[in-house]
Amino acid sequence: MSASNHSSASPAATPQPIYLDDLKVGDQFKSGEHAMDEAQITTFAAQFDPQPFHLDDTAARGTLFGGLAASGWHTAAITMRLQVTSGLPIAGGIVGAGGELTWPRPTRATDVLHVVSEVTAIAPSKSKPDRGMVTVRSETRNQHGDVLQVATVRIVVPRRPDAASLAPTA
Amino acid sequence: MSASNHSSASPAATPQPIYLDDLKVGDQFKSGEHAMDEAQITTFAAQFDPQPFHLDDTAARGTLFGGLAASGWHTAAITMRLQVTSGLPIAGGIVGAGGELTWPRPTRATDVLHVVSEVTAIAPSKSKPDRGMVTVRSETRNQHGDVLQVATVRIVVPRRPDAASLAPTA
Numbered sequence: 001m002s003a004s005n006h007s008s009a010s011p012a013a014t015p016q017p018i019y020l021d022d023l024k025v026g027d028q029f030k031s032g033e034h035a036m037d038e039a040q041i042t043t044f045a046a047q048f049d050p051q052p053f054h055l056d057d058t059a060a061r062g063t064l065f066g067g068l069a070a071s072g073w074h075t076a077a078i079t080m081r082l083q084v085t086s087g088l089p090i091a092g093g094i095v096g097a098g099g100e101l102t103w104p105r106p107t108r109a110t111d112v113l114h115v116v117s118e119v120t121a122i123a124p125s126k127s128k129p130d131r132g133m134v135t136v137r138s139e140t141r142n143q144h145g146d147v148l149q150v151a152t153v154r155i156v157v158p159r160r161p162d163a164a165s166l167a168p169t170a
Numbered sequence: 171m172s173a174s175n176h177s178s179a180s181p182a183a184t185p186q187p188i189y190l191d192d193l194k195v196g197d198q199f200k201s202g203e204h205a206m207d208e209a210q211i212t213t214f215a216a217q218f219d220p221q222p223f224h225l226d227d228t229a230a231r232g233t234l235f236g237g238l239a240a241s242g243w244h245t246a247a248i249t250m251r252l253q254v255t256s257g258l259p260i261a262g263g264i265v266g267a268g269g270e271l272t273w274p275r276p277t278r279a280t281d282v283l284h285v286v287s288e289v290t291a292i293a294p295s296k297s298k299p300d301r302g303m304v305t306v307r308s309e310t311r312n313q314h315g316d317v318l319q320v321a322t323v324r325i326v327v328p329r330r331p332d333a334a335s336l337a338p339t340a
Contacts (some may be wrong), residue, residue, distance in 0.1 A: 026235055035272045044247075047247075048247035048248065048250055049247070049250070049251065049254055050251070050255065050262070051254055051263040051264065053263065053265075062264075063262070063263070064265055064326065065265075071242070071247075071250065072266055073246055073247045073250050074247075076243055076246065077214075077217075077218035077241075077243045077244075077247065078218065078221070079185045080218055080219050080241065080243050081217070081218045081219065081220070084219055084220055084221055085220065086338075092233070092234075093221040093222070093223065093233070094221065095223075095234055096242055096275065097272065098270070098271050098272030098273060098274070099270070099271060100268070100269070100271075101268050101269060101271065102267065102268030102271045103266070103267065103268060103272075156234065
């Protein structure tokens, strides 16, 4: 599971950058993996979320988390890394306009993360014919299949240059 | 602007940890500041969002961003740091259950960020009398007042121990 797995019906699109015209609602993608460890969790927390339950396992035992847990923003950042490097080969990169996040379970030091994504909406721009907005729902899961984060993010995706010029103008 | 500024009508709550019972819809908080720079932007991006517009100013000029821009997840992570260290002195820490994010403008290397937050909803738990869910809408702004991120996050907040024991049981 080291490469992306675009399960669209158009397998030829897999290794190339994907344009708006290549996507269909229901298309699924699977990222590579990222192994967490305690040092990553505490390093991120010290910089961005310095709270006891993200910094020290002993201190975390007496909290809601019951043990060391990654910051949710760390899980979000690793999810982005997995999407950029292997999950979503969008032409021109992944430019998010915003989205929704939930963290059903904490990410632990022993977790190995991967991301499974599905296209849930595609909206060509009315004012800018060279692009559109794609909504992607992504689950960040550990090696046991537990869902650690659900993100629904709106991404700006360019149209294939030739497709835009060939599109009906009416 | 180095300290939090709880503009509730109960100023005595400012320096102490804040419990559910201390909060009212409309309460506002203001964080300290965080100065961005190019090194922070590119270091975060190399680790979590390795795309040209987050890694190199020259490469970014030809993109939608028109110049080096921080990853939105970097803005989110700095926002969390500001909330934890100066913005929201919630008793027991800031434990988010999820939320919504938008990034109206990119964060630039010259930006100095702060966060202005407002309590928009308070819901005591029906099943767990020692806590509740508080919804906080936070704007991450730069030194010009431009809004770079709007986050609406649901936070688990404990009730004041004595308040919980004194609460009506009917």
